Amino acid sequence: MKVCEIFYSIEGEGLDMGKPYVFLRLSGCNLRCKWCDTKYAWSEGVEIPVDKVIDAIARYGCNNVSITGGEPLLQAEEVYKLLDKCYNWSFQINTNGTLFNKDIFDMVDLITMDCKCPSSCERSDLNVIKKTYVEYAGKVQFKFVIANAVDYEYATAVILTEELKHVPIIFQPEWGSGMKWARQLIELVKKDAHLWTGDYDVRVIPQLQKVIWGRRRGV
């Protein structure tokens, strides 16, 4: 598999925030999000056999593994092999909402699926979002990176139209838009509390790794 980097840190995003995790970042992505903070993963990386990747992960002695990218489902065959060999580890997969892979989704413990908003200049596939919701509501969290009010309106429309009820939804303020925007986003969510405190399980969570380390890589 083509690997961009393997490192050990804590989860900085979403529901598992703060837990120790080994990160396996795979190379290649089928999108080009405008504010992508891992552009180096679009092409940077080396081919490493799956067994050697497993050895590298095992050295950290941590059984929580986050498979990320890039878009890891582009290397689905290799990812499947890894999951199959390490069935006793706990896996999270981070995916951009353009690809659906039942074999892999069945095997992981947590699916973190992005739904791209307009500021990214890319689009997730709403059929993939809906299908993942319907089939994996018990182990999926949807993440909307939100950079402005237009993104917020788009995310709101998707959540309500697709009826993403009783599933964790993360509104992640886009880091480059600054803390002022993060505070504005919180105010928008507070204003719409009538939407977000019933069937819809919405929360605002910034990236902890950026708060602690800034834009440093491999943390």
Ligand code: SF4
């Ligand atoms: S899907 Fe993720 S890795 Fe790919 S361009 Fe967008 S933010 Fe970057």
